[in-house]
Amino acid sequence: MKTKPQTSDLAHRSAPDRLIDAATELFYQHGFRAIGVDDIAARSGVTKTTLYRYFDSKDDLAAACLTRLALEDLDELMIIAKRFPDAPLAQIRAIVTAAAAKVAHPDYRGWLLSNLEVEISDPDHPIRRVCKLYKTRLRDHLVETARQADFAAPAALADGLLLLIEGAGASWHSLGAAGPAANLTLNFTLLLQGHRTGMGAA
Template identity: 35%
Template sequence: MATSNGSSASADNKTAEKVLSAASRLFYANGVRAVGIEWIVAESGVAKTSLYRHFQTKDELVAAFLEREDHEFWEQWDEVVAAAPDDPTAELMALLAWIGGRVSRDGYRGCPQINVAAEFADAEHPARRIRRRHKAAMLERLRVLVRRIGVIRPDDTAMQLALLIDGAFTSDGRLTKAGAVRILQNGADALIGHLRANERNSRAARQGSGKRRRIVS
């Protein structure tokens, strides 16, 4: 059903892969409109002809970039979840530790979905569509998670967590690694703890949260 290629979405060909990886780097670092095709050609070491053999238009290349980003994001998300203890609160904290580390890395330039989508006015542009789907997926995953945690208004709480995370994505270097993780985890703890359904679990979790927050560093 798929090629033997172990890599991620699209770019099953080696030439296409060189193009897509170079384009991804350049798009992310400079913005889509600031990167011309010739720049991608130079950086990828692939002929312009070949580039257009695999991607008919620049927009298609942009879409492939975002699709891959989306795919890799959920791949890592699932890995973090798999490594976390089977407790929804611990799962959330592990995810926030991962995100905190991600946004405080050197050269982090924000969420590619947000950045790229902002460059296109048409709401039906591929970039806008992929971004909507990506963000809807995150919100849905957070909903499932906070329902398992057992908060009173899971939809609102999930959205609050989504806003917190998207805010971190656009923090633009204002967060150090330690600070990012602490701020995200304590913030989430307040958001879920405040409205937790069963007060017993709530109290216990708040006491033990100091340990649980450190599961993924």
């Protein structure tokens, strides 16, 4: 996750951006259910009346936060693709390397999309809808990149990558950056070795 603007920077942004910045920071620090609109208004310096002028509810504001993060992550994928236009395997390595760097960052507190997703049981909730759309697009991108790299089972490899990345984020909550998350890159290498030798084609 990218470092978000500090509260002192919020006054220079539009009201919707200030609300999204503040809500993202609060949700990242404390979770979705622990934060109310009063907290967000106070952090952003925007009144509740103005908040409801732009967002119908805290749910919709949270969806806007996650949508912005999802678009930022998808932009990162496109940047990586442009950096290695003829090397899909290098693209995959860069994606995993970026994920490992995020997990190791001192300010890391898990993958916000997944953090909020697990708090919501309703599959039609705005948070769940944004997460499903983003993760579907991420998986599709990984499958296509693995296919371009000529792996025999691109979908299986993509699923393995997602399990590693999501697992690193989930394990961080209990075991920190020095736990299983520290071996994300190593396990990625082992996953690739398995697919190269045909294990992924079964």
